[in-house]
Amino acid sequence: MSSEARERIERLMEGAVAKGVSAIVLAAGEPVAYRSESGVLRGEEEPLLSDEIRSLADAVVGAERVAEIGPRTGAVSASFPLPGKANGLVNVTRAREGYAMTITLLPPVTLDVAETMVPEAVVNAAMSSDGMAVFCGHADSGKEATALSVVEHINRNLDCLIATVEDPAAVRLEPKRAIVQQREVGLDVPDAASGIRAAMKQGADFLFVPEINGFEELLACVTAAERGVMVITCLDVFRIRVPECFELIVEAQPCDLRAGFREAFATALRVLSVQVLVDKSGGRGRVPLFGYAIPDANERLSLADGPRASGTMATCGQTLKGVRDELKRQGVITQRDWERAVLRT
Secondary structure (H helix, E strand, O other), X not given: OOHHHHHXXXXXXXXXXXXXXXXXXXXXXXXXXXXXXXXXEEOOOOOEOHHHHHHHHHHHHOHHHHOOEOOOEOEEEEEEEEOOOEEEEEEEEEXXXXXXXXXXXXXXXXXXXXXXXXXXXXXXXXXXXXXEEEEEOOOOOOHHHHHHHHHHHHHHHOOXXXXXXXXXXXXXXXXXXXEEEEEEEOOOEOOHHHHHHHHHHOOOOEEEEOOOOOHHHHHHHHHHHHOOOEEEEEEOOOOOOHHHHHHHHHHOOOHHHHHHHHHHHHHHEEEEEEEEEEXXXXXXXXXXXXXXXXXXXXXXXHHHHOHHHHHHHHHOEEOHHHHHHHHHHHOOOOHHHHHHHHHHO
8 A cells, every 4th residue: 555545544534533423435526525423524625536536445455456346346345444543444436427435434442232232132142152143224323333342242251263254354353252363355355255164164153244245145154153153243124123124134035045045044043133323312422222033942943934923023022112112201312313213224
């Protein structure tokens, strides 16, 4: 990476951290923009040229990978740490106007489960000896940070081997009680499915895959769970009712493989969590709301039978609407806050 490009990206990230925004948006023909709770706001800089963005992308992701955009892939990603301040997740794509880049800012350290407010029952279920813990929500729900906090909790409390397959690696996990192997797609492995298979061959106890793209990767996770690994993953799926999330995941799979996938996925499932971030009343930040289901062995067998059985999931956890009603009663959120958050999904 050229020093000039590195310094420019560092300056952009430092400015974004100072502004308290969540992402930097670079688009050809536009000034640098910043994503915050109120939306995407343009800065006062001169509009960027596509070649400028391409140069930054080449420096961060690598010219060979950027050249694959269009002919072989729709986007490429990499991580860019700003030590002590933030971790940048860099995603590069191309549109008719030219190259575009988004740098999503994450905390420089992994959050504790108390900070992400993930329910204790979900944490305990994700620490099972095998199976799958699936964290669902829209792209801005905070599900990845929640899942990562659970992985860090395991790192601090269990003597085990944790493997990750990330695209890109969001945060450096420092080994504590656990041994940690982090693999980044494009650097350590060619694709997520290869990374998952590598983790299985290494004898991983826990496998963290924060992003799944396509049936092959999801099936590789299910296979790992069937073979004794506890898989923790995230999916960009949102429905207010947890059973509907389960059905949406199943229905998204190829028709001819759907029945077999349903049975395998239902059997492996230990917890399915659905998360949404809602603005607190009075503009005091946002609060995560969780709905979740923790099916037992009998409920998993019922889920494997077909869609009619998914309603049983509603009885083995908590509902988003129940949490919503309690927070409204306490004055933490309003109905309008809730509706706005759900509409964002």
